[in-house]
Amino acid sequence: MTDIILYDYWRSSASYRVRIALNLKGVSYTAINTSLLDGDQKAPAYVARNPQGFVPMLCIDGHDLTQSLAIIDYLDAKYDDPPMVSSDPAERANTLAQALVIAADIHPVNNLRILKYLKAELGQDQEIIDTWYRHWIAEGFAALEALAPESGLFGGDQPNLADICLVPQMYNARRFDLDLQDFPRLVRIDAACNQREAFQKAAPEAVKDQ
Structure with missing residues (x-):
């Protein structure tokens, strides 16, 4: 073991x-x-x-x-x-900025404990909570779409930290029925990442019953 x-x-x-x-x-x-x-x-x-x-x-x-x-x-x-980030300082900072759009700006306000607080403590119904969830993803994705490369992954030929952060957030976006038509680059990157075994083995459904 x-x-x-x-x-x-x-x-x-x-x-x-x-x-x-x-x-x-x-x-x-x-x-x-x-x-x-x-x-x-x-x-x-x-x-x-x-x-x-x-x-x-x-x-x-x-x-x-x-x-x-x-x-x-x-x-x-x-x-x-x-490597998950480049050794070049400017490229490293750029990758961190892309990753943090998700990890610092989208994810924290949509975390399960926040959603539970909205419902249990503030008395919001599920429709309002779902609208809240989609709003913050869409706002972050709009910025990330503008930062995304026209081809390839955020990491170029190989996934980097930004790609690792993107894929779980795309999973959440689909789970909450966010319309992704305005984010074609993100959809492309997500699809390309999910062709890789490392991403497939990490997917929620792949580990749910382990």
């Missing part, structure tokens, strides 16, 4: 990103299902190791790593092939 353990939830976008990165780098790991619906992430033993009580958490080299982009950064430093 591998000593690399991923505390994971199949539908978590952040966990999805880390699964893709692990697969791209060929890193074997054991996944421990941590159900956000059942509240597994709030168990005292888990919170003692991850005070935010979020997924994913990657246990590797004696460390309990949290926050998906920080985990991917660690993996990129430890396993340098394939």
Whole structure:
């Protein structure tokens, strides 16, 4: 049994990103299902190791790593092939900016805990919550579409950090019935990424029952 353990939830976008990165780098790991619906992430033993009580958490080299982009950064430093960001400072900054459109601007306001708060604490109905969800994806995707290359992936011939962030967000967009016709470049990149085994093996339906 591998000593690399991923505390994971199949539908978590952040966990999805880390699964893709692990697969791209060929890193074997054991996944421990941590159900956000059942509240597994709030168990005292888990919170003692991850005070935010979020997924994913990657246990590797004696460390309990949290926050998906920080985990991917660690993996990129430890396993340098394939690289998730360029060694060129300007290209690295550009990739981080593209990735953060999703990881910092779209995803946080659409996180499950936010959606639950909108419903349980603020009394919003599901139609309003779904409209909220689609609005923030569409706003971020409009910017990301303008930043996307005319051909190839964000990473060119090979996926990079921006591609890793895009694919789970495209999954969410379809799940909430966002019309994607205004984002042809993002649709193209998503389709190309999902032709790769590393992305296919990380997909929610591929890991749901593991």
